[in-house]
Amino acid sequence: MMPDEMARPLIRSRGEEGGSRRPEAPTSELGAPVIGILGTGDFSRSLARRLVASGYQVVVGSRNAKFSEALFPKEAEVTSQMEATSRADVVFVAVFPEHHSTLVELRPTLAGKTLVDVSNGSKISRDTPSNAEQLAELFPESFVVKGFNTVSAWTLQMGPRDGSRQIFLCGDDSRAKSRVMQLCRRLGFVPVDLGLLAFSLEIENLPLYLFPSWLIPVVCTLSLFAFFYAYNFLRDVLQPYVTAGKNVFYKMPIETVNVTLPAVALVMLSLVYVPGLCAALLQLWWGTKYNRFPSWLDRWLTSRKQMGLCSFWCAALHAVYSLCLPMRKSARFRLLIAAREVKEGAVWVEEEVWRMELYVSAGIMALGLLSLLAVTSLPSVANTLNWREFSFIQSTLGYCALATATLHTLLYGWNRAFDPAQYRFLLPPTFMLVLVVPVAVLLGRLALLVPCVARRLGMIRRGWEKSRHVRCAPQEECRRNGLEEFSNV
Numbered sequence: 001m002m003p004d005e006m007a008r009p010l011i012r013s014r015g016e017e018g019g020s021r022r023p024e025a026p027t028s029e030l031g032a033p034v035i036g037i038l039g040t041g042d043f044s045r046s047l048a049r050r051l052v053a054s055g056y057q058v059v060v061g062s063r064n065a066k067f068s069e070a071l072f073p074k075e076a077e078v079t080s081q082m083e084a085t086s087r088a089d090v091v092f093v094a095v096f097p098e099h100h101s102t103l104v105e106l107r108p109t110l111a112g113k114t115l116v117d118v119s120n121g122s123k124i125s126r127d128t129p130s131n132a133e134q135l136a137e138l139f140p141e142s143f144v145v146k147g148f149n150t151v152s153a154w155t156l157q158m159g160p161r162d163g164s165r166q167i168f169l170c171g172d173d174s175r176a177k178s179r180v181m182q183l184c185r186r187l188g189f190v191p192v193d194l195g196l197l198a199f200s201l202e203i204e205n206l207p208l209y210l211f212p213s214w215l216i217p218v219v220c221t222l223s224l225f226a227f228f229y230a231y232n233f234l235r236d237v238l239q240p241y242v243t244a245g246k247n248v249f250y251k252m253p254i255e256t257v258n259v260t261l262p263a264v265a266l267v268m269l270s271l272v273y274v275p276g277l278c279a280a281l282l283q284l285w286w287g288t289k290y291n292r293f294p295s296w297l298d299r300w301l302t303s304r305k306q307m308g309l310c311s312f313w314c315a316a317l318h319a320v321y322s323l324c325l326p327m328r329k330s331a332r333f334r335l336l337i338a339a340r341e342v343k344e345g346a347v348w349v350e351e352e353v354w355r356m357e358l359y360v361s362a363g364i365m366a367l368g369l370l371s372l373l374a375v376t377s378l379p380s381v382a383n384t385l386n387w388r389e390f391s392f393i394q395s396t397l398g399y400c401a402l403a404t405a406t407l408h409t410l411l412y413g414w415n416r417a418f419d420p421a422q423y424r425f426l427l428p429p430t431f432m433l434v435l436v437v438p439v440a441v442l443l444g445r446l447a448l449l450v451p452c453v454a455r456r457l458g459m460i461r462r463g464w465e466k467s468r469h470v471r472c473a474p475q476e477e478c479r480r481n482g483l484e485e486f487s488n489v
Helices: 042-053 065-071 081-087 098-108 131-138 154-159 174-185 197-208 212-242 255-286 295-302 302-327 331-341 351-375 387-414 430-434 436-448 452-459 477-483
Strands: 034-038 057-061 077-079 088-094 114-117 143-146 167-171 190-193
Touching: 034 042, 034 081, 042 057, 042 154, 057 081, 065 077, 088 098, 088 174, 088 477, 098 131, 098 331, 114 131, 114 174, 131 143, 131 197, 131 477, 143 174, 143 212, 143 436, 167 174, 212 255, 212 295, 212 302, 212 430, 255 295, 255 302, 255 351, 255 387, 255 436, 255 452, 295 302, 302 331, 302 351, 351 387, 387 430, 387 436, 430 436
Parallel strands: 034 057, 034 088, 057 077, 088 114, 114 143, 167 190
Antiparallel strands: 143 167
16 A cells, blocks of 8 residues: 555654754755755744745755754754855845854855845934845855844745735845845745845834834824814713713713714725815826825825724724613613603604614614725725726725715714803814814815816826926827827826
């Protein structure tokens, strides 16, 4: 009976079988380049496993080979650093950068070979030389390539299915980079060439950034939350206590938060579409699309996705808080008090019933549209859509979500804007402040839909420029009269 090859483990551990520690043909293909690894840490062990599984011959250089050999797969040979570097074609330097100087004695054996620096710094640096540049100074006769520093040991061990597929590379020697790029592809990753070794500092800084694209949206969300929470606290909690001695501080953990969250969600959703309107107005003013936007507008435009997700997060929390409102003891007590105070007679108020029905329905619709926007912003979903489908969802349906959320807020306010009792401490109701930005955005969008404005903006975005006075005409007429069409300018 023939042995089942699929039942054999991909990588055998040491001690399962005796024999040589040399790479075997079934796992490491004969003729494949020998890959050396300097270092025996977690990253080195995961890299060795991945290389062996991809068919490479792996030799690991260690200062204490006997102690470290049990940590690596059987197919990888663990030996001295000198022997490993003399046998390897490509060498991964997987030691901390402060220990690079201890490898100087290996300079003769590393001459003419490709060194892959996988190290990272301990803090973001801007002016000092990168670890890769310092390594290149220590080994001037070697070809240093920066890479693999943005990939974790877990991703290497589990494969690109459970992590990022991109490997950022840079180096001064094109042949060395090509060799490392081929290695990346064989491991199942996608190499991204970022140029010369001078760019290595930026690659080393990449793993040290803490949500750089989320900083502005998160700060904006927290600032709006703090403002609206303080505003609601003054009106709904502090004012009754100051004017009537009524203690309603129990509202702070849930009710005040629940009133604040939708305010933040609606304003953040409005801020998603404000930079697009500003960009359109600037293009109309300039009469061209070829002028650079101000830097603040560029940053705002690139933060729209994160702002939309912050809006969705606040709206989802608002829905959860609203569902939990009847569970509170205070709500039950207030319901009992209201039941005792009800006198005989009609308690059905048609206007309030309709307001609440429409208010809740509009809120559900707005949350549903926001959920659709949030799902389609995921790369795995967005990659399945063409540009027209994606822009329809994010723009057309996005404005529908904004309009529905604005309607939800208007139904909540109803006629409270005209009730003097709602102006506590002479402060207008919260919903009036919230509606300022979304109403302005919706009016701005309607202004851009005016036919004459929409046509001019469409011409500008197709390449027409006011300063060049290019005649715009249908394509057939342009070809018939020999005119230059604006879309081809």
